[in-house]
Amino acid sequence: MLQGEPSPEELEAAQAANEADALVAAQGELATLQAKNAELADQYLRAQADVQNARRRADDEITKARKFAVEAFAESLLPVTDSLEAGLAIKDATPEQIREGAEATLRQLKSALERNKVIEVAPAAGTKFDPHQHQAISVVPAPEQEPNTVVSVLQKGYTINERVLRPALVTVSAPK
Numbered sequence: 001m002l003q004g005e006p007s008p009e010e011l012e013a014a015q016a017a018n019e020a021d022a023l024v025a026a027q028g029e030l031a032t033l034q035a036k037n038a039e040l041a042d043q044y045l046r047a048q049a050d051v052q053n054a055r056r057r058a059d060d061e062i063t064k065a066r067k068f069a070v071e072a073f074a075e076s077l078l079p080v081t082d083s084l085e086a087g088l089a090i091k092d093a094t095p096e097q098i099r100e101g102a103e104a105t106l107r108q109l110k111s112a113l114e115r116n117k118v119i120e121v122a123p124a125a126g127t128k129f130d131p132h133q134h135q136a137i138s139v140v141p142a143p144e145q146e147p148n149t150v151v152s153v154l155q156k157g158y159t160i161n162e163r164v165l166r167p168a169l170v171t172v173s174a175p176k
Contacts, residue, residue, distance in 0.1 A: 076112040083108055113158075121157035121168045123150045133157060135167040142173035149173050 006014065087093070087101040110120070121133050127150045129136060134150065134157065142151050150170045157168030 073116050076115055077109075080105060080109045080112060117161045118165065119159050121159060121164075122153050123168060123170065125150055125152060129170070129172050133159070133164055133167055134170045136172045137169050138171045139174045140171050143176070145173040147173055147175040 083101070083105040087098070087105065090097070090101075093101070113119075123130075123134060126145055128146075129148045129150055137154055140151055142149075145151065149172065151173050152171050153168055154171065155169040158165040
């Protein structure tokens, strides 16, 4: 053997030392990866719980919004109820007083509806028939009007937030 060259025993010992170092490094890396895996699993579970909590909070908010929307609408109708009760409490009211009270109460009701975005649909005669807002009850000959235009309104319709609540019942001019 040449001087300075390792003996087979020394080579074997060096290889065993390298394998031991590699094993220790692999075990350290394995421990690090296991710790990271446990941390990620914990983060995943927390994120899942956060999503469930957010969904539950959103459902609760929707339920409350519906409940309080109806409450606000009902509250706006209370003065109308008060006016009707006050009118009925007067035993010897004249027909003029009754009519005047009914008109005032109707104004109150219309105002309450408008505050809650309930808007009247009452097309004027000659207005083009709109099937999205009107319901034709009958078709009548009206030579003085264009075909498919409103001749008269039998019952007013209403929209709420630009969505039809009830279409206006109308008679429509017949095609010529």
